[in-house]
Amino acid sequence: MSIAFNGFYAVKNVDFTLHEGALHAVIGPNGAGKTTLFNLLTKFLQPTEGQIFHRGVEVTALKPAAIARQGVVRSFQISAVFQALTIRENIELALLRRSGLQWRLLGNARRDKALVERTEQVLEQFGFTREADIAAAELSYGRKRVLELATTVATDPSVLLLDEPMAGLGREDIDRVAELIQTTAKGRTILLVEHNMQVVSRLAERITVMARGQILAEGPYSEVSSRPDVIAAYTGGTH
Amino acid sequence: MTTIFGIPMALLYAQLLLGIINGAFYATLSLGLAVIFGMMGIANFAHGALYMMGAVGAWFMLNTLGIGYWPALILCPLVVGAFGMLLERFVLRRVSHIDHLYGMLLTFGIAFIVQGIFRFWFGSAGLPYAIPSLLTGGVNLGFMFLPYYRAWVIVASLGVCFLTWFAIEKTRLGAYLRAATENSKLVQAFGINVPVMIMLVYGGGAALAAFAGVLAAPILQVNPTMGAEVLIVIFAVVVIGGLGSIKGAIIAGFLAGIAEGLTKAFYPEASTTVVFLLMAFVLVVMPTGLFGTKTQAAATSVSLPALAHESAFMRWALFGAMAIGLAIAPLFIYPAFLMKAMTYALFACAFNLMAGYGKLVSFGHAMFLGTAGYVTAYAAKTWGLSPELAILAGTASAAVLGLVAGWLCTRSSGVYFAMISLALAQMIYFLALQLPQTGGEDGIQSVPRGALFGFIDLSNPTTLYLFVLAVFLGGFLFLSCLIRSPFGQILKAIREHEPRAQSLGYSTDRYKLATFVISAALSGLAGSTKVIVTQIASLTDVHWSMSGEVILMTFLGGVGTLYGPVLGSFVVVAMQNYLSALGAWVTVIQGAVFVICILTFRRGIVGELITFVSARQREKDRRGIAMPAGSKVVTGT
Amino acid sequence: MAEILKVESLDAWYGESKVLHGVDFSLSAGEVVTLLGRNGAGKSTTLKSIMGLLPTRKGSVLYRGEQLIDAQPFEIARKGIAYCPEERGIFASLSVRENLMLPPKVSANGMAVEDILTLFPNLRERIDSPGTKLSGGEQQMLALARILRTGARVLLLDEPTEGLAPIIIKQIEATIVKLKELGFTILLVEQNVGFAQALADRNYIVETGAIVDEVAAADFDRRLSSIQSYLGL
Ligand SMILES: Nc1ncnc2c1ncn2[C@@H]1O[C@H](COP(=O)(O)OP(=O)(O)OP(=O)(O)O)[C@@H](O)[C@H]1O
Numbered sequence A: 001m002s003i004a005f006n007g008f009y010a011v012k013n014v015d016f017t018l019h020e021g022a023l024h025a026v027i028g029p030n031g032a033g034k035t036t037l038f039n040l041l042t043k044f045l046q047p048t049e050g051q052i053f054h055r056g057v058e059v060t061a062l063k064p065a066a067i068a069r070q071g072v073v074r075s076f077q078i079s080a081v082f083q084a085l086t087i088r089e090n091i092e093l094a095l096l097r098r099s100g101l102q103w104r105l106l107g108n109a110r111r112d113k114a115l116v117e118r119t120e121q122v123l124e125q126f127g128f129t130r131e132a133d134i135a136a137a138e139l140s141y142g143r144k145r146v147l148e149l150a151t152t153v154a155t156d157p158s159v160l161l162l163d164e165p166m167a168g169l170g171r172e173d174i175d176r177v178a179e180l181i182q183t184t185a186k187g188r189t190i191l192l193v194e195h196n197m198q199v200v201s202r203l204a205e206r207i208t209v210m211a212r213g214q215i216l217a218e219g220p221y222s223e224v225s226s227r228p229d230v231i232a233a234y235t236g237g238t239h
Numbered sequence B: 001m002t003t004i005f006g007i008p009m010a011l012l013y014a015q016l017l018l019g020i021i022n023g024a025f026y027a028t029l030s031l032g033l034a035v036i037f038g039m040m041g042i043a044n045f046a047h048g049a050l051y052m053m054g055a056v057g058a059w060f061m062l063n064t065l066g067i068g069y070w071p072a073l074i075l076c077p078l079v080v081g082a083f084g085m086l087l088e089r090f091v092l093r094r095v096s097h098i099d100h101l102y103g104m105l106l107t108f109g110i111a112f113i114v115q116g117i118f119r120f121w122f123g124s125a126g127l128p129y130a131i132p133s134l135l136t137g138g139v140n141l142g143f144m145f146l147p148y149y150r151a152w153v154i155v156a157s158l159g160v161c162f163l164t165w166f167a168i169e170k171t172r173l174g175a176y177l178r179a180a181t182e183n184s185k186l187v188q189a190f191g192i193n194v195p196v197m198i199m200l201v202y203g204g205g206a207a208l209a210a211f212a213g214v215l216a217a218p219i220l221q222v223n224p225t226m227g228a229e230v231l232i233v234i235f236a237v238v239v240i241g242g243l244g245s246i247k248g249a250i251i252a253g254f255l256a257g258i259a260e261g262l263t264k265a266f267y268p269e270a271s272t273t274v275v276f277l278l279m280a281f282v283l284v285v286m287p288t289g290l291f292g293t294k295t296q297a298a299a300t301s302v303s304l305p306a307l308a309h310e311s312a313f314m315r316w317a318l319f320g321a322m323a324i325g326l327a328i329a330p331l332f333i334y335p336a337f338l339m340k341a342m343t344y345a346l347f348a349c350a351f352n353l354m355a356g357y358g359k360l361v362s363f364g365h366a367m368f369l370g371t372a373g374y375v376t377a378y379a380a381k382t383w384g385l386s387p388e389l390a391i392l393a394g395t396a397s398a399a400v401l402g403l404v405a406g407w408l409c410t411r412s413s414g415v416y417f418a419m420i421s422l423a424l425a426q427m428i429y430f431l432a433l434q435l436p437q438t439g440g441e442d443g444i445q446s447v448p449r450g451a452l453f454g455f456i457d458l459s460n461p462t463t464l465y466l467f468v469l470a471v472f473l474g475g476f477l478f479l480s481c482l483i484r485s486p487f488g489q490i491l492k493a494i495r496e497h498e499p500r501a502q503s504l505g506y507s508t509d510r511y512k513l514a515t516f517v518i519s520a521a522l523s524g525l526a527g528s529t530k531v532i533v534t535q536i537a538s539l540t541d542v543h544w545s546m547s548g549e550v551i552l553m554t555f556l557g558g559v560g561t562l563y564g565p566v567l568g569s570f571v572v573v574a575m576q577n578y579l580s581a582l583g584a585w586v587t588v589i590q591g592a593v594f595v596i597c598i599l600t601f602r603r604g605i606v607g608e609l610i611t612f613v614s615a616r617q618r619e620k621d622r623r624g625i626a627m628p629a630g631s632k633v634v635t636g637t
Numbered sequence C: 001m002a003e004i005l006k007v008e009s010l011d012a013w014y015g016e017s018k019v020l021h022g023v024d025f026s027l028s029a030g031e032v033v034t035l036l037g038r039n040g041a042g043k044s045t046t047l048k049s050i051m052g053l054l055p056t057r058k059g060s061v062l063y064r065g066e067q068l069i070d071a072q073p074f075e076i077a078r079k080g081i082a083y084c085p086e087e088r089g090i091f092a093s094l095s096v097r098e099n100l101m102l103p104p105k106v107s108a109n110g111m112a113v114e115d116i117l118t119l120f121p122n123l124r125e126r127i128d129s130p131g132t133k134l135s136g137g138e139q140q141m142l143a144l145a146r147i148l149r150t151g152a153r154v155l156l157l158d159e160p161t162e163g164l165a166p167i168i169i170k171q172i173e174a175t176i177v178k179l180k181e182l183g184f185t186i187l188l189v190e191q192n193v194g195f196a197q198a199l200a201d202r203n204y205i206v207e208t209g210a211i212v213d214e215v216a217a218a219d220f221d222r223r224l225s226s227i228q229s230y231l232g233l
């Protein structure tokens, strides 16, 4: 798969397979093409060449929303929450589609018992219960990131693409979110982009290293992370 | 004599020259508009008025102060530029930190005021202005005669265009200004005095408009309404060129002038529509205009006013109060006024669904109101359909139009969206003017009211009133349920962050289209009902000023609130009804009320009320529980 | 060392809600000082209110003895304080080059563009693409690069390492060390305790909108457990 912007290849001839149930991390220096890979997989960008398959079915021509409906849901690197809506509403939105309410023109979602219960659960799980009714814009940056993760997980996806979920989080949140990712990973497939190597080593079973739009190495963490070319391109020696 | 497609060559050349001259004006005007738009994010509706100030100002200088053309060419832009700077400093700046839409609405009000005052001072007849003696006469080019003054107009505008282009594209200024539109706070934090810079830009844009005005004075009709006529054409030109592109504005200006000139030679009726046709075509092929590379920067949005707590009981109590109030109102107030206000209120509510909850502000909503009106009138009068069927036909036609227009419009957003809807509306206006069925300037008159379902006679005033009340309340209730529904929630989410909504699995295009169709259908319902009440379908209902009026009503009352548009329409209709005795001053007062409203309660009357109440509610909450600043993440699983 | 910036009982509000409750601290010329604290503690707000970016603030901000509490953001910037925001604030309608050249120079001792591009080679490669088309990490580099050029003597950096690859973090660490040698004064907000420890002369702990503790570099290891408990580790 490839994509070019005005002749500049951000991702070039990448062959990439994500196995069901895996917790797979993509690392690489800045500008390696990780986010672009995510954009391609979720169809926010259209590949210039190449194809994408989901469970054996070609999905190269689908729209982003259609991909999401197949259970492939992503988070954004630069936080994306619905700023003017309250935290509760943010979470409800993630849940509406699963509850099959999304085309209801009349009636109120809060009358749907299951939805309300699930919302409470998610609020509780991420520690938002007390702040549930304030607007998301009023959260600090780090808390917004947690909220975004919460809404992404709330859609109950089968494949979860997380773009730097730890960026901007405090140390205490990092540990908790890492734990959360581990629990969510049960029965799901997770693809993770992260620069925090401790987190990657702790979570990921397999890693792929990208550099300059291409795949440099792929394999189990311990094996790949000690390769000299990876160190030169990414970690830069001891860490 | 040589002819092309049956048109004499001489006529063709003459029209072409006229086109190029108009193009020169369009270029200079749209240049100022493009600068202001690109740098401040404001669609400057006062631009026409500033242009007019230049022309009328030149006339005034000559006739009262004895100042000739050449000094006026310098002085007028300076004076108008200073006026523009004052406007920016004391009026526009107050809303500069919120959505640029509010700045646009303010200029809208200001245009009303300026035009009204000038009409009062100078009357509405044309004011003659002589060509300066230096430039009288002309030269025969062999195939045509070229007056010197016209040649000068072309040269002067090209010169000014080039200078402006150079100042903005070739110096740092352009980058500062573009950055300031995106995040003015941050640009200030880099050490740039943004407020002064913005003031100078607005002043500069105003001076450019005035310069065009003085240039135009000797060859175009000088009168206080000359600005309003040219304004929407200029908007179209800027959009064709691509927002934010100076080069685009210049080229598109000449292009539009020439297209207009040629159309005048071949098919004069369409000459006023051709620019919009061109715009629609360009936008469909190149969604950001000819030279617009810039994707629109995310505007800082004002959040929808919402109460911290509201109970179902309160909602129904409010609705009940409104229903009862309207039901007994005819005992005290003129029913014709109430019925008119209710149809407008429904129209404004429908508009609000898109503008407020979907953040899709359309400049062409009158097309739905008007089209439905014509169809209803035609169905009731010519086909003799009963009123409910006629209304149904009208509503359905608006919905179908909404589907087509929505399909075209919702592929773009922001100002592009607004402009495509304006272009479509102008085409509908053209059809309404030209088609034999619509009666041209006269419209369709004495539409029969008929009997509802064959037995409820609508010519009875009480029955008619109750019928309109029922339609209005029904529409209102439907909308208020709609925005609380899951559909409404998703709509608000799309307004906030479209990619995120997509990544949650919502096909945002379909939601926008659905909203467009619903809004169009309800506008149609309002238009149809209006025709049954007033018994006439006319061009005013499809004119762009009607689209402007609905924006005014909605924002006056409070965009994104349920009751705001209702209140706004009642206020506007009341002003029009009760102030009409004041003649020329109506527009001044209307503009002033509008400006004051936006400055003092910018969330609209209802929006401001809601914000006030919810602030008090929050205050109470805060005293109840102190919120911890750093809440923790608790993993519950 | 001469005191260059002194903040006293600084209060700040977002609309109705008060976020800073009497922040007190000072910076000496040539120091690197960090603000540590949990998410939402008020670190970013402290930087923003020093720059005058909040609608309401009260208290005292002295820069070289001059009171800045009533100054406009652009005046503050021209005095020689530069700010790198946490959301990066790259302008979408400007190219990378224009973004880089945007802030006007406030003094003659800024870094040369050539040196900056050598420090961040990614930027050199993408110099003509639109600012927000850069990858997240590249945007962060650009945000930092942008203020190095201006010649401001005091830098307020809000999480400059967020989202950067370890190799770049090391480069930035080296840059900050170099800037310090050149005599820049740096106030740094960081989540990355390791990064803070490696660089800072002093660390302030922020909690619920106030400074609650100060830890000198020499005491860092000894007081590591109390720092960690402040940060909820
Ligand atoms: N829409 C675009 N237009 C032009 N160039 C782009 C676009 N999107 C990405 N790029 C370029 O492609 C390269 C890869 O970007 P990408 O966002 O995928 O990097 P990344 O691996 O996610 O890096 P980071 O870790 O810094 O987030 C970058 O050099 C970026 O400048």
Ligand SMILES: Nc1ncnc2c1ncn2[C@@H]1O[C@H](COP(=O)(O)OP(=O)(O)OP(=O)(O)O)[C@@H](O)[C@H]1O
Residues within 6 Å of the ligand: A137, A138, A139, A140, A141, A142, A143, A168, A170, B629, B630, C014, C017, C019, C037, C038, C039, C040, C041, C042, C043, C044, C045, C046, C086
């Ligand atoms: N725009 C805003 N409106 C209202 N409250 C806000 C706003 N921005 C931040 N806050 C509140 O101010 C407090 C301090 O926020 P601040 O952004 O300074 O935290 P921080 O220490 O930088 O956290 P982080 O590490 O998450 O960036 C938080 O409680 C936050 O909820």
Ligand SMILES: [Mg+2]
Residues within 6 Å of the ligand: A034, A035, A036, A077, A163, C135, C136, C137
């Ligand atoms: Mg990335």
Ligand SMILES: [Mg+2]
Residues within 6 Å of the ligand: A140, A141, A142, C043, C044, C045, C086
């Ligand atoms: Mg912060």
